[in-house]
Amino acid sequence: MKRTKTLNRARLLISCSDQPGIVASVSAFLHEKGANIVQSDQYSTDPEGGMFFMRVEFDLPAFTERFHEVEEEFSAIAAQFAMTWRLESERKTKRMAIFVSKEDHCLLELLWRWRSGELDVDIPLVISNHEDLRDIVESYGISFHYIPVTKETKQEAESDAKTLLYDYHIDFIVLARYMQILSPAFVQDFEHRIINIHHSFLPAFIGANPYKKAFERGVKLIGATAHYVTNDLDEGPIIEQEVLRVNHRYDTADLKIAGRNVEKIALARAVDWHINDKVLVHENKTIIFN
Amino acid sequence: MKRTKTLNRARLLISCSDQPGIVASVSAFLHEKGANIVQSDQYSTDPEGGMFFMRVEFDLPAFTERFHEVEEEFSAIAAQFAMTWRLESERKTKRMAIFVSKEDHCLLELLWRWRSGELDVDIPLVISNHEDLRDIVESYGISFHYIPVTKETKQEAESDAKTLLYDYHIDFIVLARYMQILSPAFVQDFEHRIINIHHSFLPAFIGANPYKKAFERGVKLIGATAHYVTNDLDEGPIIEQEVLRVNHRYDTADLKIAGRNVEKIALARAVDWHINDKVLVHENKTIIFN
Amino acid sequence: MKRTKTLNRARLLISCSDQPGIVASVSAFLHEKGANIVQSDQYSTDPEGGMFFMRVEFDLPAFTERFHEVEEEFSAIAAQFAMTWRLESERKTKRMAIFVSKEDHCLLELLWRWRSGELDVDIPLVISNHEDLRDIVESYGISFHYIPVTKETKQEAESDAKTLLYDYHIDFIVLARYMQILSPAFVQDFEHRIINIHHSFLPAFIGANPYKKAFERGVKLIGATAHYVTNDLDEGPIIEQEVLRVNHRYDTADLKIAGRNVEKIALARAVDWHINDKVLVHENKTIIFN
Amino acid sequence: MKRTKTLNRARLLISCSDQPGIVASVSAFLHEKGANIVQSDQYSTDPEGGMFFMRVEFDLPAFTERFHEVEEEFSAIAAQFAMTWRLESERKTKRMAIFVSKEDHCLLELLWRWRSGELDVDIPLVISNHEDLRDIVESYGISFHYIPVTKETKQEAESDAKTLLYDYHIDFIVLARYMQILSPAFVQDFEHRIINIHHSFLPAFIGANPYKKAFERGVKLIGATAHYVTNDLDEGPIIEQEVLRVNHRYDTADLKIAGRNVEKIALARAVDWHINDKVLVHENKTIIFN
CATH class of the missing domain: 3.30.70.260 (ACT domain)
Incomplete structure (x- = not known):
């Protein structure tokens, strides 16, 4: 539909x-x-x-x-x-690039909602620092570009990505579990036009292995936050948040699955609102007319 | 606060x-x-x-x-x-009358939110067809009027209620589990100014003992709907809805408790929005600017 | 994962x-x-x-x-x-057949969760009364069988379906928006082994065009119910229910999109619990150990 | 009921x-x-x-x-x-003491659910470091004890509190927005028998004025966590969590009201489960059989 x-x-x-x-x-x-x-x-x-x-x-x-x-x-x-x-x-459909690494859940949710007509957007380009998701992306008729990133090649990789983004006339970028930190210069070029998704807990579990920590404290809700990327890591303006209920029967693997599902939902809504120009940004917060 | x-x-x-x-x-x-x-x-x-x-x-x-x-x-x-x-x-505080029967959960939620300053409203008057809740109402310094209703006295009872509503300069009425059906003439006099709350299930369970039926089919969500009263029983414009999650361990009594809690939440929000003039009614639906 | x-x-x-x-x-x-x-x-x-x-x-x-x-x-x-x-x-993976008509949202959600490893199930077979979804199903390496159904051929169609279900050693069936009513004999053969999903509203809107009716009354929640199929249409034991929040800005088309999204979520959970033998049925209710 | x-x-x-x-x-x-x-x-x-x-x-x-x-x-x-x-x-009703400071929302929720019969508990005693809530507590027929706390008198205050807790045969304590940190010795004496409630955000906002920070980042969910008190401040085993949806129209005061409402809900559930012996604690997590 x-x-x-x-x-x-x-x-x-x-x-x-x-x-x-x-x-x-x-x-x-x-x-x-x-x-x-x-x-x-x-x-x-x-x-x-x-x-x-x-x-x-x-x-x-x-x-x-x-x-x-x-x-x-x-x-x-x-x-x-x-x-x-x-x-x-409204007639001018926005052009979205998706950046991914190896995890496919956010990518596939966006592709499905795009193909079903739910997301009114063009997706000409997926960029990844791994080859893993090439086949699935190309099966949707979308160009897949592999740009590996190491500490040494980061600047060059971003430069290559930028070239592609301009060549493909990209309007905005979605980091669909892209496990690289973008440089300040790159973020600046796409201010309020890069959407990221990351897991969120109540309360937060700082540092590595947050799902393990969440498991060890027996959290009852697993959340996700979709936000615009700024140079203050994961601290940019929040677009959408969602939670799923879990219980003590969830082991760390189950919590991660719950995390994936809640990330998909929050990210898809944030992208939908961005596409439809429903989000205004002021300082570090969003005003969403939805 | x-x-x-x-x-x-x-x-x-x-x-x-x-x-x-x-x-x-x-x-x-x-x-x-x-x-x-x-x-x-x-x-x-x-x-x-x-x-x-x-x-x-x-x-x-x-x-x-x-x-x-x-x-x-x-x-x-x-x-x-x-x-x-x-x-x-905004300076003119609305004057709300509450109609109750014997159940106190919705009444007490409104009284608490009123006294805490959350609901910016005056509550000069509670009308009931039973004496049960007199003490608790009067302990809040609110006038309690007992107007019994039988089939024979219904018209007279409504007439008495109207007199009180006018005497107390009431702006709108909340039926906080008031187990009487108001006459078309009464409803007409307070069009879009009577808020009712009732339980709601997915799917609906028609007829008597809905909680028993919900139990027998093992529902997983218990809901409530707050709406403006029209002469189409429980079919007026919806203001707010909410659900609570339940499971097979809930017996009929537990489901009723869940029903009470979700009724309180949905009704309190609906009243808050009405008080702040956030609800517009068109035909049988509401537009809520909140 | x-x-x-x-x-x-x-x-x-x-x-x-x-x-x-x-x-x-x-x-x-x-x-x-x-x-x-x-x-x-x-x-x-x-x-x-x-x-x-x-x-x-x-x-x-x-x-x-x-x-x-x-x-x-x-x-x-x-x-x-x-x-x-x-x-x-646990080692014996269950074999699931999916019945679809033209709508793909529930089908694709199940296929995605299956391929991602979230649903620990085999899906050897999809049966449809339309050809529309053949390509997408076959792209997943799953057999797609077109069995058209008319009033006259219904019995024969069910007989053909049964043959396939037995040939493929199917353990249970998911009606992923399959717009046909199964005969009592068919339902009997797969008692508590057919899962259906349908939209649910609070309160229910009886008859045709429920989304239009929901729109006209300005509902605030759109729900879905996953249940086992019995011969009492859409009245079988409930496995899972979910709701999504909507508002007056949602037109009938938007409400349908919300309905699709909530159907996907409720159905995927119900299937997961069925696969993992977490659901017991007694009379018309489920006991779910999750 | x-x-x-x-x-x-x-x-x-x-x-x-x-x-x-x-x-x-x-x-x-x-x-x-x-x-x-x-x-x-x-x-x-x-x-x-x-x-x-x-x-x-x-x-x-x-x-x-x-x-x-x-x-x-x-x-x-x-x-x-x-x-x-x-x-x-089950026949032996547990005896609960409530510790409060000046905020009344959690206290009143517990008192209401207790009087309504929802919480099957005795509440013989409320202890506070302020006199503000004396009248409301005594109106419920419950003893109110004022024990002021300063840095110098903290040890003495806890000693006085303990005497009262023993005199009243208290089984467990609820910190209903009690703005004092209990000493390790006190916590030890009531291990897994002190329930606390505090606001929770996704992600967390560290330090003072979390609601102001949440406002400045435009959070979309406001949460609360009920947990057992350990000597690791606000890091004890989680019993229940809940969230409420908010939007950019909520100013800091509105967010605080939402916070109060979600605290009430999460705390009341946690207390209910504790009363009914549905919570087991192991290391820093809870197993909840509900």
């Missing part, structure tokens, strides 16, 4: 300092352009000195043809309020 | 046929009045011929004094778009 | 009228045989005149070779207590 | 090194005594060199009168297998 796409549907995303008149100006602009607002969400953090966030979904006759015109004209309003903003066309 | 109330904070709730210019007009109006929009949510069902829903929370200097002025001036815009609408002041 | 199988591990499942001495007899028998009990669960419904259920997992030296000896010797104890019982070897 | 207590119902809890013959010996003993096993759960961690855990619930004619006889006779079997064990009578 595919979600039907609407012709001429646009999404406008705005972040700026809160100040009187923003909504009125945006609405007046859209009204004047002949737009029909389908869905609009706003959120502001604090009436005094706070931040303002807005997501408007609207239909505009001949939007595809008029995209640049609308974008250009809106930039005047944006400048007036010192907005961080972007205009997106 | 009390949530802090903001002086001069207003909420405007709007439903109407979707049409161009609504948001622009509302925004321009609020901008002109000097309002600072704190939070705004919109939702429209369908770009062509659909419905439009909006909730705007804003701060307006001297709003309390200017309430009627704002209300009157906005009515011109409302008329233009044939809106169903209302303006609310 | 595969769960490691233990050599010589056995599972004994017992249901009978509750009576003194059952556990003592079973334990003494296993002790005498040299078994090491790994996990044992018992449950009895009611001390007076109730039912007793037991699942024992144990290791026994050379169990594979001694399976029939153990089975035969235990049958004397079983007779003494009029037990319904079975002995299973 | 009270859960009905059964006359002559006993619970036997056993932990020991796994070895052949344990279950057979226990079963034979109970059979010989004329016991009727109502529910029995066993769990063993590892067939080779692992631990064995068992909880048996059984009815025994005239158990109350024969308690010491049964206990004494069983001690021979216990010695044979070097068991850690205890025998409990």
Whole structure:
């Protein structure tokens, strides 16, 4: 089942300092352009000195043809309020690259939801530091590029990856259990456009073998956190979190299986929201209009 | 812990046929009045011929004094778009009556959340068709009125209840396990202002003794649904639903206890959202901006 | 990640009228045989005149070779207590057939969990009344058999299916969105060995188009129920249930997607428990030792 | 609604090194005594060199009168297998002391569930280092003792508390948001008999103001962990965990309210299981037969 796409549907995303008149100006602009607002969400953090966030979904006759015109004209309003903003066309499908290592559960969940039409995205490219998942990826008709990474070749490997990302016109990256830390320079180039998934526990178990530690303390919930990658390792803005219930009968292997299943669920939701421009980032947190 | 109330904070709730210019007009109006929009949510069902829903929370200097002025001036815009609408002041605490029979779990949950400051509401009045809960209600300093109901006295009982509701200036009613069916005339008088809670199962178990039937089929989830009362019994617009996990070790009594606990949680959330004007009703469904 | 199988591990499942001495007899028998009990669960419904259920997992030296000896010797104890019982070897992987129509989400979830090693089962056979899913099934190296069903050919179709099920030595069947009702005779042949999945709502929406009805009433939870098939349509013993949270922004198509996702999760858990002999059935309910 | 207590119902809890013959010996003993096993759960961690855990619930004619006889006779079997064990009578209601500071949400949840009959426990005593909650506690007919704690008086305060605990024949203690760290000596005296509740996040936010940090990172789930107190602060065996979903609209105060609500739920379940002897502790984890 595919979600039907609407012709001429646009999404406008705005972040700026809160100040009187923003909504009125945006609405007046859209009204004047002949737009029909389908869905609009706003959120502001604090009436005094706070931040303002807005997501408007609207239909505009001949939007595809008029995209640049609308974008250009809106930039005047944006400048007036010192907005961080972007205009997106629902028709333009985003292009996603997936980075993997050897574990396939997150990769396969994304591929399945993509093929079933649940994730409205193009996946032209998978990059891996191992050859293990080549066959499965290629069976979906997706290019698989093997880029090994060692301490010595890391810079070169990232450079190769970047070339591929640009060649394939990639909009954003999903680290689907990619067991390498990206360099600050790489992260910077794709700010708020790299989604990572990692296991999460209540409370956290620091250091190696977290599942073993979780087992030893008899945790009752196993969780996962999907977040944007920043240079503060695993500390970027959270997009989605989920938990699964476990019990003392789960051994370390069972806990890992539960971990895989909860990672799949949290990551797939985060990717879906990113694709549909439902996520705004401010400082280290997300505003999600879903 | 009390949530802090903001002086001069207003909420405007709007439903109407979707049409161009609504948001622009509302925004321009609020901008002109000097309002600072704190939070705004919109939702429209369908770009062509659909419905439009909006909730705007804003701060307006001297709003309390200017309430009627704002209300009157906005009515011109409302008329233009044939809106169903209302303006609310956060400062004006809603007045809630609770109807109970003999079971106390929902009543006590509401009383506790009220006294703890979690529910920002006044509770001047509890009405019951039994005397059982008088002491506990009065210990909270709340008036308890015993109105017995029989088939013969039902009309008179409802008439007595209405008198009390008007005398106490009640804004809305919560049926906290009130085991009487209200007459269509009574329901009509408090349209979308009576909240009910009842158990819910997946799938439903029709008829008497649902917990026994649920036990006999070994259900794994016990649920509850909070909804506005309409004259279609237990079929009114859903506000909130919740489930709790159970297993084969739960006997019928245990399932009932689980049912009580999930009813408390779902009802308390529904009441909180109603109090904060986060619920809009259209036909038989709710739009909840939370 | 595969769960490691233990050599010589056995599972004994017992249901009978509750009576003194059952556990003592079973334990003494296993002790005498040299078994090491790994996990044992018992449950009895009611001390007076109730039912007793037991699942024992144990290791026994050379169990594979001694399976029939153990089975035969235990049958004397079983007779003494009029037990319904079975002995299973963990080493003997169960053989599962999947019945599908056109929808692939449940099928693919099972195939993925099977290939990833999460589901310890063999899947030699998929039967469908449509050709649509042939390619995907065959790409997993699984036989796909197309058996069309019409009112006239239903009996013949079931007969053909049975032949295949016997030829392939199938232990149990999963109806992964198979949109045909099986005949009482067929169901009887596979009593408590056919697992079905269907959507579930709180409360239930009877009749056609349940998602449309759920949308119209603004449900907040979408659920699914996995159960054994009996001749009382969709009313058999519940194995697992799950829900996902939705909101007013979900249109009917979105609710269906949520429904698919929750069906996958509930079905996969039910199949896992069935495979591992964790489910006992008594009358119309399950006892699940998980 | 009270859960009905059964006359002559006993619970036997056993932990020991796994070895052949344990279950057979226990079963034979109970059979010989004329016991009727109502529910029995066993769990063993590892067939080779692992631990064995068992909880048996059984009815025994005239158990109350024969308690010491049964206990004494069983001690021979216990010695044979070097068991850690205890025998409990359902009829003997446990006596719980609650320690609080100023926050009342956990206290009130326990009091409500106690008065409603959900928690089958006696609560003769509340101890607090503040006077704030005296009135509410005394309104339930429960003794309230104010024991202030400073760095200088800590030892004396604990000594006073212990005297009260012994005078009131307290079986176990619940720290219902008691903001003091107990001394190792005190904890030792009540090993596995002190239950604490604290907030938990995914991932953890270390240090002061965790809710502020959770807000700043935009967490989507707020959790709580109920655990037995050990001298490794907040690192004792986990009994229960729960989470509630939140979103970016929750400010720090809203997150704290969510935290309170999830703490109430997790703590009440943990206390219920402790009361019903459903929790066994081994090293730093719990085995929960529920």
